[in-house]
Amino acid sequence: MSKLWGGRFTKTAEQWVDEFGASIGFDQQLVEEDITGSIAHVTMLAKQHILSEEEAAQIKNGLKTLQKKAAAGELVFSAAQEDIHLNLEKLLIDEIGPVGGKLHTGRSRNDQVATDMHLYLRTQTEEIMEAIRTLQAALVKQAEGHVETLIPGYTHLQRAQPVSFAHHLLAYFWMLERDYGRLQDSLKRVNISPLGAGALAGTTFPIDRAYTAELLHFEGIYENSLDAVSDRDFIVEFLAASATLMMHLSRLCEELILWSAQEFQFIEIDDAFATGSSIMPQKKNPDMAELIRGKTGRVYGSLFSLLTTLKGLPLAYNKDMQEDKEGMFDTVKTVKGSLRIFAGMIETMTVNTDAMAKAVTSDFSNATELADYLATKGMPFREAHEVVGKLVLTAIEKGVYLLDLPIEVYKEASSLFADDIYEVLQPKTVVGRRNSAGGTGFEQVKLALGKANDLLSQS
Numbered sequence: 005m006s007k008l009w010g011g012r013f014t015k016t017a018e019q020w021v022d023e024f025g026a027s028i029g030f031d032q033q034l035v036e037e038d039i040t041g042s043i044a045h046v047t048m049l050a051k052q053h054i055l056s057e058e059e060a061a062q063i064k065n066g067l068k069t070l071q072k073k074a075a076a077g078e079l080v081f082s083a084a085q086e087d088i089h090l091n092l093e094k095l096l097i098d099e100i101g102p103v104g105g106k107l108h109t110g111r112s113r114n115d116q117v118a119t120d121m122h123l124y125l126r127t128q129t130e131e132i133m134e135a136i137r138t139l140q141a142a143l144v145k146q147a148e149g150h151v152e153t154l155i156p157g158y159t160h161l162q163r164a165q166p167v168s169f170a171h172h173l174l175a176y177f178w179m180l181e182r183d184y185g186r187l188q189d190s191l192k193r194v195n196i197s198p199l200g201a202g203a204l205a206g207t208t209f210p211i212d213r214a215y216t217a218e219l220l221h222f223e224g225i226y227e228n229s230l231d232a233v234s235d236r237d238f239i240v241e242f243l244a245a246s247a248t249l250m251m252h253l254s255r256l257c258e259e260l261i262l263w264s265a266q267e268f269q270f271i272e273i274d275d276a277f278a279t280g281s282s283i284m285p286q287k288k289n290p291d292m293a294e295l296i297r298g299k300t301g302r303v304y305g306s307l308f309s310l311l312t313t314l315k316g317l318p319l320a321y322n323k324d325m326q327e328d329k330e331g332m333f334d335t336v337k338t339v340k341g342s343l344r345i346f347a348g349m350i351e352t353m354t355v356n357t358d359a360m361a362k363a364v365t366s367d368f369s370n371a372t373e374l375a376d377y378l379a380t381k382g383m384p385f386r387e388a389h390e391v392v393g394k395l396v397l398t399a400i401e402k403g404v405y406l407l408d409l410p411i412e413v414y415k416e417a418s419s420l421f422a423d424d425i426y427e428v429l430q431p432k433t434v435v436g437r438r439n440s441a442g443g444t445g446f447e448q449v450k451l452a453l454g455k456a457n458d459l460l461s462q463s
């Protein structure tokens with residue numbers, strides 16, 4: 005098949021070579037953006053009298069026909085036309101005749117593809133931000149029902165101090181809030197127009213870049229034509245924000261998986277998000293959580309792949325840059341899918357409050373409270389730590405917990421102890437009293453829920 009750039013060639017490549025070089029297999033996902041960009045470009049060409057009104061109208065109509073056909077899935081692309089840009093230009097010429105060849109006046113595929121990617125990523129970033137909000141809302145909803153549900157808090161995966169289950173869930177709300185903020189911030193750099201940078205150096209045609217930027221709702225234009233066509237830092241940023249987001253999701257997945265293990269039994273994942281075993285009839289596997297944890301790796305991979313692709317490239321465009329797309333598309337799909345599944349998983353999970361309550365009364369996670377008690381009464385904290393450490397040892401030797409030790413044992417350890425320690429040691433007291441800003445105390449958790457709800461209702 006003849007090439008749109010075939011003029012200086014005397015030989016055509018074999019089909020398998022074309023196929024290796026082609027990006028149409030994946031960049032057809034940019035069909036909508038490519039047509040939108042072209043419509044803006046041709047509108048500007050007419051305004052600047054670079055094309056006549058009539059030519060521009062013909063081209064625009066042709067593009068709109070292609071738009072409809074694309075929506076109906078009627079466009080047939082070919083690897084011989086390499087990518088979405090050349091495929092659409094060829095289809096346009098087939099549709100309206102040689103005048104279609106005027107569309108590419110004052111433009112290059114290099115600024116065209118960069119424009120498509122900016123448009124694509126703007127839409128996708130906004131959709132992902134929405135999906136983050138949905139997951140945050142699911143976390144808040146679960147948290148609201150569990151302000152006073154206690155769960156062991158861990159460090160080193162050893163019982164440390166009990167916390168409110170709502171507080172634990174809200175920790176992820178705030179991580180997601182920063183993920184949201186990162187994406188929101190990246191939009192500032194996604195939302196600039198590279199269109200009109202030409203192949204690398206601008207163009208002799210009297211184009212109006214600000215006008216196309218306005219038509220495409222960009223907030224401004226790239227100041228430097230070389231930069232406009234050769235950087236992909238806006239995609240790197242998107243991938244980095246996505247990698248961080250997936251890392252957060254993956255950590256919560258790990259917790260959901262642990263919590264649903266028989267050893268914990270803190271939660272049960274709904275049947276809708278679990279699967280069975282083909283051999284072991286009793287199994288209910290947290291597959292979706294495992295899969296999100298697993299998919300985190302491919303998002304990291306895409307980030308590294310793009311950074312590596314870009315690091316040695318001289319200015320301006322190099323074909324290597326065609327490799328920027330598949331990782332980005334894959335990341336969009338992975339992140340959207342993961343967020344959607346996650347919201348459903350959180351909304352429908354069952355919280356086993358009995359198992360959690362049992363867990364927080366069968367450990368030594370109230371020991372800090374006892375040390376704080378002595379410190380409040382004037383003993384230097386370091387000494388109090390030592391006294392309580394010894395009491396823990398005594399309890400371990402007797403095979404009981406701190407609440408089970410008789411008052412005499414306490415009084416012997418320190419004369420500062422009084423009967424009120426049994427109240428102090430209750431897990432509800434332990435958690436409820438941690439009311440320093442951002443702490444797990446019930447008042448603080450309620451405040452945090454209020455803030456979280458405010459944020460959700462603002463956006």
Ligand code: ARG
Pocket residue numbers: 027031086087088113114117321323325326327
């Ligand atoms: N398919 C190409 C890409 O994705 C489009 C830009 C091609 N430009 C060029 N001069 N070969 O990067």
